[in-house]
Amino acid sequence: MTMIRMTRMGRKKKPFYRVVVTDSRKRRDGGWIESIGHYNPLTEEKTFTVDQERLNYWVSVGAQMSPTVKRLTGK
Secondary structure (H helix, E strand, O other): OEEEEEEEEEEOOEEEEEEEEEEOOOOOOOOOOEEEEEEEOOOOOOEEEEOHHHHHHHHHOOOEEOHHHHHHHOO
């Protein structure tokens, strides 16, 4: 199954996350199909950006969002 979830980037104690489309059987930081956004929890205002058009496309073809991505997007 295709999942829309976050993969961790950045260095130790300074996390930065990319919102990616990947196969659910891959590891968290394994290969991904497409990067559609990013999330930075350490900025003054937590920064979350996502390409809404690509998100809607992947959901329309059957991709499932992880609970965290679902909460952040408000869907």
